[in-house]
Amino acid sequence: MMQISSILERISLPVPVGVPGSAVPAILVGLFVALGGVLFGYDTGNINGILAMKQFRDQFSTGFTDTIDGQDNQPDFTAGQKALIVSILSAGTFFGALFAAPAADKIGRRYGLMVSCVIFIVGALLQVASSTIPVFAVGRCVAGLGVGMLSTLVPLYQAETAPKWIRGAICSAFQFAVTFGLFLAAIVDNATKNRTNSGAYRIPLAVQLAWAVILILGMIALPETPRYLIKRDRHEDAARSLARLRRLPMDSRYLAEIAEIAEHHEHELNLGGSSYLDCFRGSLGKRLMTGCLLQAFQQLTGINFIFYYGTSYFSSADMGDPFVITMITNSVNMLATIPGLFMIERWGRRPLLLFGGIGMAVSQFLVAGLGTGLTQSDATNKASIVLICLFIFFYACSWGPVVWVVPGEIFSLKVRAKSMSLSTASNWLINWALAYSVPYMVGSGTGNLNLQAKMFFIWASFCLLATITVWCLVYETKGLSLEQVDEMYAEIDKAWESHDFQAAIALRNSQRRSVNSQAQPWNRHSAKAPSYSVHIEASPSSTLEDTERHQSRSSRGTIIEQEPTIMLRQFP
Numbered sequence: 001m002m003q004i005s006s007i008l009e010r011i012s013l014p015v016p017v018g019v020p021g022s023a024v025p026a027i028l029v030g031l032f033v034a035l036g037g038v039l040f041g042y043d044t045g046n047i048n049g050i051l052a053m054k055q056f057r058d059q060f061s062t063g064f065t066d067t068i069d070g071q072d073n074q075p076d077f078t079a080g081q082k083a084l085i086v087s088i089l090s091a092g093t094f095f096g097a098l099f100a101a102p103a104a105d106k107i108g109r110r111y112g113l114m115v116s117c118v119i120f121i122v123g124a125l126l127q128v129a130s131s132t133i134p135v136f137a138v139g140r141c142v143a144g145l146g147v148g149m150l151s152t153l154v155p156l157y158q159a160e161t162a163p164k165w166i167r168g169a170i171c172s173a174f175q176f177a178v179t180f181g182l183f184l185a186a187i188v189d190n191a192t193k194n195r196t197n198s199g200a201y202r203i204p205l206a207v208q209l210a211w212a213v214i215l216i217l218g219m220i221a222l223p224e225t226p227r228y229l230i231k232r233d234r235h236e237d238a239a240r241s242l243a244r245l246r247r248l249p250m251d252s253r254y255l256a257e258i259a260e261i262a263e264h265h266e267h268e269l270n271l272g273g274s275s276y277l278d279c280f281r282g283s284l285g286k287r288l289m290t291g292c293l294l295q296a297f298q299q300l301t302g303i304n305f306i307f308y309y310g311t312s313y314f315s316s317a318d319m320g321d322p323f324v325i326t327m328i329t330n331s332v333n334m335l336a337t338i339p340g341l342f343m344i345e346r347w348g349r350r351p352l353l354l355f356g357g358i359g360m361a362v363s364q365f366l367v368a369g370l371g372t373g374l375t376q377s378d379a380t381n382k383a384s385i386v387l388i389c390l391f392i393f394f395y396a397c398s399w400g401p402v403v404w405v406v407p408g409e410i411f412s413l414k415v416r417a418k419s420m421s422l423s424t425a426s427n428w429l430i431n432w433a434l435a436y437s438v439p440y441m442v443g444s445g446t447g448n449l450n451l452q453a454k455m456f457f458i459w460a461s462f463c464l465l466a467t468i469t470v471w472c473l474v475y476e477t478k479g480l481s482l483e484q485v486d487e488m489y490a491e492i493d494k495a496w497e498s499h500d501f502q503a504a505i506a507l508r509n510s511q512r513r514s515v516n517s518q519a520q521p522w523n524r525h526s527a528k529a530p531s532y533s534v535h536i537e538a539s540p541s542s543t544l545e546d547t548e549r550h551q552s553r554s555s556r557g558t559i560i561e562q563e564p565t566i567m568l569r570q571f572p
């Protein structure tokens with residue numbers, strides 16, 4: 001950890017001028033918890049290879065046989081058994097995502113993450129120990145609960161600890177970890193598949209325990225998020241946590257950020273409650289719709305058609321060695337996430353989603369056109385594979401990561417965990433529905449639609465719909481603090497005008513920087529670390545008008561904000 005920290009110190013990060021403290025601890029913390037993404041990717045990815053392993057089929061088959069690799073009467077699973085084994089995980093993840101909110105609000109983001117890992121470990125152990133389908137399925141469902149919780153809690157933890165100027169990249173690291181997990185699962189499955197004992201499937205299943213144990217051990221040392229601590233009225237602990245994350249002394253005047261967050265939270269609570277019902281009201285409802293639609297459309301892009309069913313699709317379409325193609329698609333997926341980490345901070349969330357949506361739609365329309373309009377040849381197959389890789393590229397640098405970033409940024413602290421968990425649950429719901437129905441849509445034979453390459457017309461159309469949704473609903477959150485995002489939703493009615501708010505904030509920040517550069521650090525000579533209590537100069541019934549008292553608007557609608565009256569009172 002120390003070494004990574006000194007390496008990062010040497011890498012010259014383009015830290016904005018005037019940002020106090022160091023970003024390194026928060027970056028390391030954000031990257032570390034992204035390990036939850038490896039668990040996610042590995043767990044969802046390894047079943048593909050395990051189901052195909054001879055040792056696994058011999059052990060778990062209940063008597064159904066099939067012709068496999070040219071050999072008759074091989075033990076196998078019925079379609080129903082396969083559907084159960086594969087989709088039971090998504091059922092667990094869906095409920096896990098929903099359960100994450102009460103856990104995050106009651107015991108905290110940090111303990112919530114630890115509990116998710118413990119649940120995951122129980123599920124993984126059940127799978128390793130199992131020798132029948134029912135026990136294996138229960139193990140997958142329990143592990144799914146853990147993965148579902150993690151997929152809500154990791155982006156939540158990252159969003160609440162990251163400095164605003166690099167929050168997008170840090171939260172995107174979660175998706176990079178997911179793709180790395182998928183890639184690793186393919187490699188481990190391939191490495192053990194020819195073993196002649198139960199190690200063939202038990203080793204890949206046991207490997208996932210390692211990620212969970214490492215995550216728990218790390219979480220023991222990491223801080224709770226300052227925003228959760230504020231939510232629980234533990235302002236002094238919040239200041240301590242922020243001081244650790246920004247490497248600031250406890251007497252730094254920059255810890256006044258705590259008071260700003262607390263004041264803002266108080267203000268938001270005065271505007272309305274924090275129940276599940278409140279998540280659906282007013283601008284919070286609009287934000288929930290944004291989060292849920294983004295997560296749902298991420299699955300409707302058809303990405304898991306490639307990652308869950310790609311192997312069988314490529315072999316049935318006779319496109320070459322399916323294992324090689326799977327390795328290629330996995331590598332493109334992982335590598336193309338890297339430019340996404342930079343683009344999200346350079347371009348912003350909205351342009352990147354629009355770019356990715358259009359790119360995915362065009363490439364998939366072309367795959368569909370090639371697959372249905374022309375007679376299949378070696379050349380058309382190769383062209384299809386290139387276009388599928390292009391689709392994965394557009395997905396991996398945009399919709400893959402951004403969809404985990406935006407929900408972490410758009411919700412008010414009071415309902416953040418609840419709204420994020422509902423958004424994430426939408427992702428898993430559609431994931432499950434597609435995992436279940438796609439085999440019937442592509443498959444041939446009675447009862448199946450035999451759509452084959454026509455499937456890509458469906459995915460491409462969803463990509464177009466997704467792009468329109470982004471245009472109408474997604475506000476640009478790049479560079480804003482989570483509290484400024486709330487202000488933006490209060491001020492700006494139309495998503496496509498959110499850019500104006502960005503410009504106003506940029507102006508305000510540059511004015512602040514010039515003031516800060518002349519100011520003396522608050523309480524610089526204090527020998528003892530002070531304790532804080534937040535004193536807000538507003539009546540309990542304060543509403544939006546209080547905020548507006550501190551703001552004046554120019555005739556063109558630009559907000560010019562004067563400093564709010566926030567006092568950090570020092571305990572004796």
Ligand SMILES: OC[C@H]1O[C@](O)(CO)[C@@H](O)[C@@H]1O
Binds near residue numbers: 303304307
């Ligand atoms: O990278 C592909 C993977 O990314 C996800 O969409 C999550 O963001 C998974 O459902 C998918 O398997």
